[in-house]
Amino acid sequence: MSEKIRVSEIFGPTIQGEGAVIGVPTVFVRTGGCDFRCSWCDSLHAVDQEYRHTWAPMTSQSVLEAVADLSEGEPLMITLSGGNPAIQPLGELINLGQAQGYTFGMETQGSVVKDWFAKLDMLVLSPKPPSSGMETDWKMLARCVVQGAAQTVLKIVVFDDVDFSYAQEVAKRFPDLPIYLQPGNHTPPPPEDDDAEVDIEGIDDRMRWLVDRVVEKKWYSARVLPQLHVMLWGNKRGV
Numbered sequence: 446m447s448e449k450i451r452v453s454e455i456f457g458p459t460i461q462g463e464g465a466v467i468g469v470p471t472v473f474v475r476t477g478g479c480d481f482r483c484s485w486c487d488s489l490h491a492v493d494q495e496y497r498h499t500w501a502p503m504t505s506q507s508v509l510e511a512v513a514d515l516s517e518g519e520p521l522m523i524t525l526s527g528g529n530p531a532i533q534p535l536g537e538l539i540n541l542g543q544a545q546g547y548t549f550g551m552e553t554q555g556s557v558v559k560d561w562f563a564k565l566d567m568l569v570l571s572p573k574p575p576s577s578g579m580e581t582d583w584k585m586l587a588r589c590v591v592q593g594a595a596q597t598v599l600k601i602v603v604f605d606d607v608d609f610s611y612a613q614e615v616a617k618r619f620p621d622l623p624i625y626l627q628p629g630n631h632t633p634p635p636p637e638d639d640d641a642e643v644d645i646e647g648i649d650d651r652m653r654w655l656v657d658r659v660v661e662k663k664w665y666s667a668r669v670l671p672q673l674h675v676m677l678w679g680n681k682r683g684v
């Protein structure tokens with residue numbers, strides 16, 4: 446019997462709200478458990494051990510059935526997120542899904558590498574800036590890149606100037622990867638809150654500041670994007 450996947454939630458179809466494939470319809474499979482604990486994590490219900498009892502152990506087949514129920518059998522992009530999906534056994538799910546016409550994107554911080562990264566259609570590496578309180582293992586991040594997903598991109602959350610310098614350092618180390626900058630959202634909801642308010646003005650301010658910084662530095666290969674789902678629905682879960 447293959448190992449079960451710990452699943453916090455499966456939701457959609459919605460649009461991918463962030464980064465390289467922003468706007469693309471997708472179903473999210475959010476796994477439970479993370480080796481990090483970022484100070485500003487917006488998905489603590491999939492990180493904090495306090496919520497472990499809500500993370501259902503599921504087979505790959507049952508995850509795919511749940512996705513197919515939501516998409517009414519139409520194959521689409523499945524986005525694996527978390528928590529850190531890299532700590533879950535996801536190779537079989539990707540094989541099964543791709544055989545049925547699904548494509549797979551994954552969001553991970555680059556702290557753990559698996560051989561099945563090579564099967565992904567889109568790997569989003571989101572190493573964590575200083576404001577998160579986490580450290581970057583540069584060697585591990587580089588191993589995630591060479592694992593060879595069809596497309597690999599970087600996405601860095603930026604709250605302040607120190608984070609901005611960190612993002613520049615990441616870009617310097619990985620000059621061949623497209624890099625997306627995303628303003629941080631300061632108001633993560635309490636995990637049990639299904640419809641939390643969000644500080645849109647603060648996000649707008651940081652977005653404008655981020656554009657100014659990119660232009661000032663003539664960093665013309667950077668791409669600056671807000672979290673579209675947060676602009677539309679705030680910190681609501683399941684969108």
Ligand SMILES: C[S@@+](CC[C@H](N)C(=O)[O-])C[C@H]1O[C@@H](n2cnc3c(N)ncnc32)[C@H](O)[C@@H]1O
Nearest residue numbers: 485486487488527528529552553554571629630
């Ligand atoms: C919740 S994480 C889950 C996947 C993985 N653990 C990671 O961090 O990449 C998904 C994305 O949301 C971003 N994110 C988390 N909290 C955020 C916040 N408060 N503001 C902006 N982006 C945030 C992360 O940086 C990551 O790119």
Ligand SMILES: Nc1nc2[nH]cc(C(=O)O)c2c(=O)[nH]1
Nearest residue numbers: 460461462463526552674684
């Ligand atoms: N619409 C939407 N787009 C997203 N992109 C990354 C998300 C995540 O939490 O991983 C996310 C999310 O939760 N919802």
Ligand code: SF4
Nearest residue numbers: 479481482483486528
């Ligand atoms: S790595 Fe991702 S899921 Fe884990 S705590 Fe940080 S933002 Fe949250």
Ligand SMILES: [Mg+2]
Nearest residue numbers: 487488526672
């Ligand atoms: Mg999110």
